[in-house]
């Protein structure tokens with residue numbers, strides 16, 4: 001008997017059915033089509049340090065990484081990741097057993113969730129959440145339980161009681177992101193210590209996405225969750241060269257965690273890409289060893305850009321939330337009145353904005369299960385040249401003119 005193909009059955013499986021094309025692809029395509037300034041997808045419009053690019057060229061020419069690198073990543077990079085953690089945070093992961101190189105943070109997230117979750121497990125995640133979290137939780141057959149960050153006094157806050165209440169007997173892990181995309185919130189030491197205590201009390205794993213670890217401003221500080229008491233053996237920390245060195249196309253990310261966790265994550269990772277980005281791994285090893293002046297200069301540059309865009313968005317009539325970390329600003333469009341959307345609908349606003357003002361932004365609602373909670377918020381990226389930001393601002397000012 002031949003196998004029947006039912007036309008009634010959709011091709012895309014049930015786990016992924018709710019996820020269409022990612023908003024980043026949709027909005028970057030819209031930017032290209034309309035010739036707009038793309039403040040949507042978060043990628044810098046200038047590449048990272050020349051010496052790091054040259055290191056990649058040299059690795060490629062010297063035949064380093066042109067064939068499959070070792071599954072856990074090249075030793076040079078694993079050693080550099082461990083040294084960076086030591087230099088920044090006083091942590092000392094073993095490069096052989098506690099570091100895993102991945103195809104960007106995206107693969108690290110996927111591998112961690114696919115490795116650590118059973119169908120039916122619950123994952124408590126901060127909402128709004130980076131879009132791949134929801135898809136990967138779904139691929140693992142688990143259920144996401146969002147805890148909504150809410151705006152108060154000019155920034156988004158985590159309600160720690162709500163977080164505590166979201167944990168049930170089915171909760172397997174907390175999925176944390178700080179500095180937080182898209183709100184720009186950086187969890188404080190006090191907030192992180194409560195999260196850590198909750199994880200210990202309820203015996204939860206924690207996957208923490210810290211890709212913006214170097215982008216914190218003013219008096220905010222980035223404190224890795226793995227440094228809190230009881231967290232070492234339950235935390236999977238994720239970071240990426242894409243953000244820190246402005247090479248988002250290289251897709252070099254990494255996981256640091258206790259050996260048993262790294263082994264588990266590697267079990268899933270080896271069947272996703274197995275390995276990736278060979279020559280770039282050598283270059284990122286050199287990038288991580290750059291002097292503090294690089295990291296400080298990068299941060300100061302982004303801070304100046306934040307200030308240009310934040311001031312411009314406020315002048316253009318948006319309510320602007322304070323960005324303490326990342327390279328994103330979340331705004332509320334409602335003070336603009338009925339411009340481009342009658343009822344503060346960020347989707348309608350972002351779909352109409354390119355035609356009307358030649359600028360692309362991201363509707364934060366895509367990062368929410370409680371869509372209505374995110375409806376009026378729109379995210380702008382400021383990892384662009386200052387002149388580009390200034391041109392975007394002058395275009396946005398025409399909205400309320």
Ligand code: PMP
Nearest residue numbers: 104105106130181211240242253
């Ligand atoms: N996590 C967050 C919070 C991000 O914003 C991004 C991408 N910008 C990623 C993960 C993915 O990082 P990568 O490009 O290294 O896969």
Ligand code: GLN
Nearest residue numbers: 024025040041042043181
């Ligand atoms: N992380 C980037 C952002 O938030 C986009 C990455 C992607 O396109 N998947 O804009």
